[in-house]
Amino acid sequence: MRTRVADATGVDDPSTGPVRFEGVGVVSDGNVLLLEASGSVRAGEVLGLTGANGSGKTTLLRVLGGLLEPTAGSVEIVGRRPDDRDPVFRTALAALIGAPQTARDLTVLEHLQFIAATWGTGAAAARSRGEELLAELRIDALGARFPHELSSGQSQLVALALTLARPFRVLLLDEPEQRLDPERLDLVIGAIRARAENGTAVVLASHSPRLLGELAGSRLHLEEQR
Amino acid sequence: MTGSTGGPRGTSGPRTAGGPRGAGSPRGAVARRRREARGGPQRRGDSRIALAAVREVWAQRSGTRSRGDLLYVVYLVVLTLLLIGVPVVRAAGQALARPDVLPLLLLDRAPQASTAIPLAAAAALVLLGAVRGPALLSPFFTASLASSGIPRRAVLWRPFARALLAPVLALTVPAVLVAITLVAVSASDVGDLLLFMLAAGGGGMLLGVAWLSGQLLGTAARRLLALGLAAASGAIMLLPVGVGQGGAYPTGDEHAAASAGGLLVAGALAVGISVPLLDRLRGVVLREQALRWEAATVVASTMDLGGTVGAFRLPPSTGRRLCAIGSGPLVLLYARRDAIAWLRNPERLVGGVLGALLAAAAIGGSSMITGPLSWFLLAAGTLGLWSASGTMVDGIRHGIQTLGAPQLFGQTAARQVLLHATAPLLLLAVLGAVGGAVGALVSGGSGDASGLVDAVLLPPALAPVLIAGRARDAAKGQMPLAFSTPMPTPQGDISVLLMLGWQADALVLALLAGGLLLTLGTAGAAWLLGACAVLTALLTMMTRGRLRALRA
Numbered sequence: 206m207r208t209r210v211a212d213a214t215g216v217d218d219p220s221t222g223p224v225r226f227e228g229v230g231v232v233s234d235g236n237v238l239l240l241e242a243s244g245s246v247r248a249g250e251v252l253g254l255t256g257a258n259g260s261g262k263t264t265l266l267r268v269l270g271g272l273l274e275p276t277a278g279s280v281e282i283v284g285r286r287p288d289d290r291d292p293v294f295r296t297a298l299a300a301l302i303g304a305p306q307t308a309r310d311l312t313v314l315e316h317l318q319f320i321a322a323t324w325g326t327g328a329a330a331a332r333s334r335g336e337e338l339l340a341e342l343r344i345d346a347l348g349a350r351f352p353h354e355l356s357s358g359q360s361q362l363v364a365l366a367l368t369l370a371r372p373f374r375v376l377l378l379d380e381p382e383q384r385l386d387p388e389r390l391d392l393v394i395g396a397i398r399a400r401a402e403n404g405t406a407v408v409l410a411s412h413s414p415r416l417l418g419e420l421a422g423s424r425l426h427l428e429e430q431r
Numbered sequence: 432m433t434g435s436t437g438g439p440r441g442t443s444g445p446r447t448a449g450g451p452r453g454a455g456s457p458r459g460a461v462a463r464r465r466r467e468a469r470g471g472p473q474r475r476g477d478s479r480i481a482l483a484a485v486r487e488v489w490a491q492r493s494g495t496r497s498r499g500d501l502l503y504v505v506y507l508v509v510l511t512l513l514l515i516g517v518p519v520v521r522a523a524g525q526a527l528a529r530p531d532v533l534p535l536l537l538l539d540r541a542p543q544a545s546t547a548i549p550l551a552a553a554a555a556l557v558l559l560g561a562v563r564g565p566a567l568l569s570p571f572f573t574a575s576l577a578s579s580g581i582p583r584r585a586v587l588w589r590p591f592a593r594a595l596l597a598p599v600l601a602l603t604v605p606a607v608l609v610a611i612t613l614v615a616v617s618a619s620d621v622g623d624l625l626l627f628m629l630a631a632g633g634g635g636m637l638l639g640v641a642w643l644s645g646q647l648l649g650t651a652a653r654r655l656l657a658l659g660l661a662a663a664s665g666a667i668m669l670l671p672v673g674v675g676q677g678g679a680y681p682t683g684d685e686h687a688a689a690s691a692g693g694l695l696v697a698g699a700l701a702v703g704i705s706v707p708l709l710d711r712l713r714g715v716v717l718r719e720q721a722l723r724w725e726a727a728t729v730v731a732s733t734m735d736l737g738g739t740v741g742a743f744r745l746p747p748s749t750g751r752r753l754c755a756i757g758s759g760p761l762v763l764l765y766a767r768r769d770a771i772a773w774l775r776n777p778e779r780l781v782g783g784v785l786g787a788l789l790a791a792a793a794i795g796g797s798s799m800i801t802g803p804l805s806w807f808l809l810a811a812g813t814l815g816l817w818s819a820s821g822t823m824v825d826g827i828r829h830g831i832q833t834l835g836a837p838q839l840f841g842q843t844a845a846r847q848v849l850l851h852a853t854a855p856l857l858l859l860a861v862l863g864a865v866g867g868a869v870g871a872l873v874s875g876g877s878g879d880a881s882g883l884v885d886a887v888l889l890p891p892a893l894a895p896v897l898i899a900g901r902a903r904d905a906a907k908g909q910m911p912l913a914f915s916t917p918m919p920t921p922q923g924d925i926s927v928l929l930m931l932g933w934q935a936d937a938l939v940l941a942l943l944a945g946g947l948l949l950t951l952g953t954a955g956a957a958w959l960l961g962a963c964a965v966l967t968a969l970l971t972m973m974t975r976g977r978l979r980a981l982r983a
Contacts, residue, residue, distance in 0.1 A: 272835065295843075299837065299839075300838075306832045308829045311755055311772065312755075315756055315768075319755070320839050322764050323840040328757050328759075331756065349751055353746045370839075377837070
């Protein structure tokens with residue numbers, strides 16, 4: 206079996222970019238989880254989702270990530286309907302929504318290596334890429350640790366590193382500032398900015414005015430559902 | 432209440448009791464702690480008072496069982512044993528007195544085997560002690576009683592004594608069964624039966640102490656002890672006569688009384704010496720084991736047996752520097768990652784490998800004999816191989832757990848499962864072939880070449896079926912709520928049958944597969960391999976269906 210990574214170029218609408226959603230709503234058993242959200246993100250742009258707890262930020266991210274079917278509206282990621290069975294969609298989108306599922310018996314660096322290797326990167330290149338990621342987030346010292354040996358703040362940084370270890374053109378992040386001290390927040394802001402400058406379309410939900418102020422070129426405020 | 436009541440209990444007054452030499456200094460505090468740890472007569476009196484108070488408070492809870500309730504339970508247990516247990520064991524023993532069972536019980540090496548098996552069990556129990564030891568309280572009592580000033584032996588001896596029952600019964604019941612079978616054909620007498628039973632009781636106590644040793648010892652010492660016991664288990668088979676429990680094997684050995692008496696005294700002494708050692712149990716071990724045990728029992732109470740087993744999976748303990756990710760095709764990438772993951776939990780791996788070898792030997796042996804013992808060996812071997820495979824399929828479980836989360840890996844969950852299946856399949860097949868050959872040779876079938884081939888082929892043919900069954904089981908999801916809806920019938924609520932059926936379906940399928948392969952194996956290797964392919968394909972399709980349902 207050989208690694209075959211799908212061509213993730215997709216077909217973007219040049220007027221809107223790789224992320225487009227129109228009138229997206231989610232109703233579950235009569236409960237409104239998200240009401241009519243619309244927007245688009247161009248390559249290299251960062252869209253900040255804001256709103257109170259329960260306003261639907263995570264729900265919108267889950268819809269964009271293909272983890273939840275919207276009950277209204279339409280979504281396109283690199284010109285495709287979100288569906289994790291679609292290899293083009295899978296290859297294009299990376300998301301940090303909740304803690305990623307780690308393997309209990311791989312070290313942090315091996316996780317990064319393994320993820321890169323499953324996307325077709327050679328073992329040596331995957332290792333150096335993993336080491337670069339750890340250095341970028343200044344968690345080099347955690348490379349040899351197993352997941353159960355991390356603190357909650359360290360786990361958040363490792364979760365971000367795992368998400369960034371794979372290829373993507375669209376990046377979804379749900380409150381990446383969680384459990385981070387101000388210094389670490391700077392590192393995360395720098396890492397996200399670097400991806401955006403490389404042409405990634407970023408959608409992030411956040412309660413951090415600093416993170417939003419530093420990164421979000423545009424914002425979408427969601428109203429609390431009552 | 433004032434603070435003065437704490438005075439006589441020892442901890443508030445040591446500044447004066449400690450004498451003039453630096454009682455308030457760190458050195459004085461250390462000396463005080465050492466004195467307290469040693470525990471003089473007053474301290475023991477204090478602990479008795481404290482325990483009595485705890486019991487009084489505990490007994491005042493609503494719904495507490497009274498002394499009468501406890502006596503009633505004891506009465507019920509004794510009556511059940513006498514009226515049901517004894518006749519059942521006796522009838523089973525007589526039913527086993529068949530021409531296809533007796534030769535095995537009368538093998539020259541049967542006494543040695545009756546010692547080797549408990550020794551192997553002792554090695555396994557030493558390793559089990561690291562995960563769940565015999566001296567264990569609930570997390571609440573661990574935090575309150577075992578972490579208090581009361582000596583740990585005072586609060587842990589009861590759970591230890593209760594836990595001893597398990598290994599004692601696990602050795603005694605089969606010993607009685609073997610002896611009754613031999614008595615039924617006059618190959619033994621009641622006196623031998625009693626001696627063998629007493630020897631098994633003593634051996635059971637020693638097993639309990641081995642279990643406690645696993646809880647007490649550090650990693651290196653524990654592994655060394657387990658290795659020593661496993662080696663002794665093998666070496667004992669080379670001895671010309673049975674020793675220990677084997678010395679009391681009910682075939683009229685003249686030293687049976689000495690062996691039984693010696694083992695019983697050794698067991699009782701070992702248990703007696705173990706009680707003071709309960710003080711040496713570390714708090715962190717007790718706390719972790721208590722939390723893990725409670726988590727497992729809570730999950731088990733929701734009928735999630737997979738989750739229950741998962742609660743006992745220890746995090747990796749070694750091999751951090753081993754290179755888990757290498758170059759090459761994806762199959763190799765996944766297989767290497769899985770193999771290194773096994774090496775990082777060596778105790779679990781050794782347990783799995785030994786379990787698979789023993790189980791395969793039982794399966795291989797089952798194809799060489801006939802009658803109820805053949806089916807018993809097949810069932811025990813299939814269950815053993817199923818359990819052993821559980822230590823090798825963490826990769827498959829992880830692949831399935833990635834479902835429903837944003838995609839990190841380059842392969843879908845289904846493809847990850849397929850790639851993660853390679854390494855466990857290979858290992859289980861190889862262990863199956865080796866164990867099957869050993870089983871065939873031990874059961875005395877070396878004279879028949881075709882029988883030997885069947886015995887060697889049967890366990891590896893079962894391997895892909897079990898791995899596919901593991902994948903299917905990992906993709907099970909939650910039990911449908913409809914299954915827990917009460918289903919009243921004149922015979923009572925039968926919804927529990929549905930729940931048990933749903934929970935045990937993987938085991939039942941494994942057993943049915945084992946039975947089918949054994950039956951078809953007698954028609955030839957082609958039938959065996961064909962059935963293996965069909966069953967594996969069937970289970971793979973069922974796994975695929977479950978994965979689709981989970982994704983939906």
